[in-house]
Amino acid sequence: MTESRTVPTLAEWAGGLEGLRALTKRFYEKVPHDPHLAPVFAQMDPRHA
Numbered sequence: 001m002t003e004s005r006t007v008p009t010l011a012e013w014a015g016g017l018e019g020l021r022a023l024t025k026r027f028y029e030k031v032p033h034d035p036h037l038a039p040v041f042a043q044m045d046p047r048h049a
Contacts, residue, residue: 014020031037 011017011020014023031041
């Protein structure tokens with residue numbers, strides 16, 4: 001018999017909803033300091049995140 005392994009989804013791999021929220025929070029904390037992303041998000045309403 002072959003053993004069946006379940007491959008986690010990307011969301012599961014990232015830690016589920018809690019992990020995705022943490023990643024999103026950290027991303028938006030770093031954006032203002034990133035020379036490439038800061039201009040893209042400069043006009044974005046801070047409440048967007």
